[in-house]
Amino acid sequence: MKLSFLLSFLFLTACVQNDPPPPDEASAEQKELVDYYLQDIQQKINILNMNVNVTKLPVVVTEDLSENAAGECFRGSHIRIRKSTLQSLMAYEGNEGQIWRLFAHEIGHCYFGRSHYDKTIVAPTGFQFKTLEKSNFFGKVEYTPYSSRRYSGTVMSENYATYTQSESVRNFYLKELAGWVDGRDYREFVAEDGIDLIRDSAN
Numbered sequence: 001m002k003l004s005f006l007l008s009f010l011f012l013t014a015c016v017q018n019d020p021p022p023p024d025e026a027s028a029e030q031k032e033l034v035d036y037y038l039q040d041i042q043q044k045i046n047i048l049n050m051n052v053n054v055t056k057l058p059v060v061v062t063e064d065l066s067e068n069a070a071g072e073c074f075r076g077s078h079i080r081i082r083k084s085t086l087q088s089l090m091a092y093e094g095n096e097g098q099i100w101r102l103f104a105h106e107i108g109h110c111y112f113g114r115s116h117y118d119k120t121i122v123a124p125t126g127f128q129f130k131t132l133e134k135s136n137f138f139g140k141v142e143y144t145p146y147s148s149r150r151y152s153g154t155v156m157s158e159n160y161a162t163y164t165q166s167e168s169v170r171n172f173y174l175k176e177l178a179g180w181v182d183g184r185d186y187r188e189f190v191a192e193d194g195i196d197l198i199r200d201s202a203n
């Protein structure tokens with residue numbers, strides 16, 4: 001009895017400490033970027049007919065995060081994105097997929113209640129996946145074909161080295177967050193419009 005009282009007290013204390021959000025240090029350009037990604041993800045969610053509103057919680061750009069965290073979700077309160085990480089990712093347009101992934105990852109924690117886990121989708125022997133990758137953002141958007149034998153199956157892995165610029169793969173990741181697809185089964189992956197299986201050119 002005493003123990004459970006103590007535990008719930010500690011839990012509440014922790015919540016109060018994390019609330020309210022710190023001041024938003026976002027530059028005008030970073031504010032625009034935050035809105036862009038929230039709207040992009042919300043648009044995809046609407047098209048998929050998921051009943052989730054990812055604009056409910058404030059997204060705060062700050063340096064006030066746990067050590068080494070690029071983003072952090074305070075459930076039911078707000079999302080924090082590290083200002084210096086965002087700054088360095090914004091320096092190169094090829095990082096667009098990593099920024100999308102960072103936002104989708106925190107949305108996975110805050111709106112889908114997901115924890116960290118890793119999943120990989122591997123094409124069957126002799127085959128590769130082919131997707132169309134976005135090569136630009138903020139205005140002029142171009143798409144180039146890309147092929148790979150392996151794709152990350154989720155945005156909830158802690159490894160940001162794997163990411164995608166493909167709109168189709170992003171839709172797949174949102175379905176994975178909702179639990180609609182497994183994130184390991186290549187057949188579910190290629191069922192997505194814009195993700196195809198092609199013969200491995202090395203064979």
Ligand SMILES: [Zn+2]
Pocket residue numbers: 105109116
């Ligand atoms: Zn995380």
